[in-house]
Amino acid sequence: xxxxxxxxxxxxMPACVxxxxxxxxxxxxxxHQPASELSFYSDIFNIGRDFCATLLTPKASSLLALHExxxxxxxxxxxxxxxxxxxxxxxxSIKDLAAVFEVTRQTLYNFRKFEDRxxxxxWARLEAVNDVIKMLSDILPMSPGSLCxxxxxxxxxxxxxxxxxxxxxxKIKNLAESLATHKSLAVRDQQYHQTxxxxxxxxx
Amino acid sequence: MSAPTLLSQSPxxxxxxxxxxxxxxxxxxxxxxxxxxxxxxxxxxxxVNSSIEEVEWAFKTSDTEFSHxxxxxxxxxxxxxxxxxRLIELRCDCLLxxxxxxxxxxxxxxxxxxxxxxxxxxxxxxxxxxLHRLSLRYIDLIVPKEDExxxxxxxxxxxxxxxxxxxxxxxxxxxxxxxxxxxxxxFQIAFEEVxxxxxxxxxxxxxxxxxxxxxxxxxIATQQHWHPINKTYGxxxxxxxxxASDKPPVNTSSISKIFQELxxxxxxxxxxxxxxxxxxxxx
Numbered sequence: 001x002x003x004x005x006x007x008x009x010x011x012x013m014p015a016c017v018x019x020x021x022x023x024x025x026x027x028x029x030x031x032h033q034p035a036s037e038l039s040f041y042s043d044i045f046n047i048g049r050d051f052c053a054t055l056l057t058p059k060a061s062s063l064l065a066l067h068e069x070x071x072x073x074x075x076x077x078x079x080x081x082x083x084x085x086x087x088x089x090x091x092x093s094i095k096d097l098a099a100v101f102e103v104t105r106q107t108l109y110n111f112r113k114f115e116d117r118x119x120x121x122x123w124a125r126l127e128a129v130n131d132v133i134k135m136l137s138d139i140l141p142m143s144p145g146s147l148c149x150x151x152x153x154x155x156x157x158x159x160x161x162x163x164x165x166x167x168x169x170x171k172i173k174n175l176a177e178s179l180a181t182h183k184s185l186a187v188r189d190q191q192y193h194q195t196x197x198x199x200x201x202x203x204x
Numbered sequence: 205m206s207a208p209t210l211l212s213q214s215p216x217x218x219x220x221x222x223x224x225x226x227x228x229x230x231x232x233x234x235x236x237x238x239x240x241x242x243x244x245x246x247x248x249x250x251x252v253n254s255s256i257e258e259v260e261w262a263f264k265t266s267d268t269e270f271s272h273x274x275x276x277x278x279x280x281x282x283x284x285x286x287x288x289x290r291l292i293e294l295r296c297d298c299l300l301x302x303x304x305x306x307x308x309x310x311x312x313x314x315x316x317x318x319x320x321x322x323x324x325x326x327x328x329x330x331x332x333x334x335l336h337r338l339s340l341r342y343i344d345l346i347v348p349k350e351d352e353x354x355x356x357x358x359x360x361x362x363x364x365x366x367x368x369x370x371x372x373x374x375x376x377x378x379x380x381x382x383x384x385x386x387x388x389x390x391f392q393i394a395f396e397e398v399x400x401x402x403x404x405x406x407x408x409x410x411x412x413x414x415x416x417x418x419x420x421x422x423x424i425a426t427q428q429h430w431h432p433i434n435k436t437y438g439x440x441x442x443x444x445x446x447x448a449s450d451k452p453p454v455n456t457s458s459i460s461k462i463f464q465e466l467x468x469x470x471x472x473x474x475x476x477x478x479x480x481x482x483x484x485x486x487x
Contacts, residue, residue, distance in 0.1 A: 013406040031421035032414040
């Protein structure tokens with residue numbers, strides 16, 4: 001296939017790809033090269049999307065081709081990313097995370113491998129947990145590890161709050177902030193004790 | 205949107221029949237193989253497995269909620285005919301039949317009927333799905349010849365404003381209208397005014413019909429006067445839609461009848477939207 005369009009760095013429009021047929025004539029194609037970021041057409045496209053966004057009901061969906069014709073870099077996640085981030089931020093095991101995502105351990109493994117089989121209600125839980133985990137990543141300087149299940153604040157642990165059917169972001173936030181303070185105090189104390197030990201064991 | 209026996213230089217470059225239905229369970233690999241085998245026998249031998257990503261946004265509606273997005277990969281099973289002028293695309297929630305070498309409505313509908321006949325045999329679950337929407341869409345590429353201008357070829361009601369009081373160079377223009385044409389029927393018409401670049405056609409399809417994946421694309425035969433081109437040309441997009449508000453089970457025989465009805469209105473509309481000069485030029 002011979003590419004005939006000269007869609008350079010400042011292409012104005014999405015540009016049709018040309019094909020050369022066996023007899024040497026040119027055919028158009030339904031395949032187009034996308035408009036570049038500097039293109040006026042990208043602006044029009046974004047204006048159209050902004051307009052549509054104001055008309056959307058709170059939940060809306062859009063089909064995009066794998067190679068998007070837009071300059072907007074929207075954050076999207078996959079189930080695998082969600083589970084990985086949850087593990088990194090909380091330090092919980094896959095077995096414990098399965099309870100957070102309200103599935104079995106095997107199903108959680110399957111989430112990461114077969115995304116197209118994830119049911120709608122599981123996606124809803126993935127989204128809800130993901131949002132909370134992102135909030136936790138801003139609050140917790142490091143993963144709390146076992147403190148997730150043992151640090152009690154107002155009668156609950158972080159793990160118990162994450163396993164609740166309806167996640168409560170403000171409760172989780174309060175607990176996480178308290179946990180972060182506790183952890184930083186523990187680290188400081190550890191450093192203090194280590195200093196004392198160093199002094200006691202210093203010779204001369 | 206014209207019979208080639210009437211217009212030897214027909215501007216019609218793309219026709220799409222689309223059937224939207226409720227999401228089917230994941231396709232069994234054997235069913236897809238059987239479908240391929242059946243389509244192989246009726247002239248769609250080339251199979252392409254592809255996918256697109258569906259992105260869903262949920263917007264924050266209260267202080268306790270978060271805006272978030274999710275994506276999922278949707279498989280597309282594409283079966284192409286010789287010369288890359290026609291294809292069938294099957295997804296979990298729709299079937300598309302796309303052609304770029306339209307031979308007339310009777311041939312198009314006959315071929316679509318063949319596809320619809322073998323679909324329930326190879327993908328039995330489809331008859332249990334609920335019909336959501338049917339649409340029949342025609343894209344015409346209106347390219348003026350050397351002695352012609354775009355506004356001479358289409359009805360003035362289609363054209364975007366010329367803005368004579370504004371000093372500027374045209375980059376792009378578009379118009380759009382939607383009519384209710386009957387119970388559960390919408391007629392959508394859009395027109396785009398496009399500028400060539402480096403004496404070549406740039407955009408030849410509406411944004412949502414543009415294909416990004418090379419192996420899923422179709423070839424479109426050109427006409428002599430389409431290259432070189434250094435004047436404004438147009439895209440005429442006529443889409444007649446049937447919305448199955450009562451969501452009945454998918455019934456391939458009644459679908460065929462509805463497509464026939466959708467075609468009749470679009471054909472009438474097309475002939476009224478092009479000028480006499482256009483009819484003479486394309487004869």
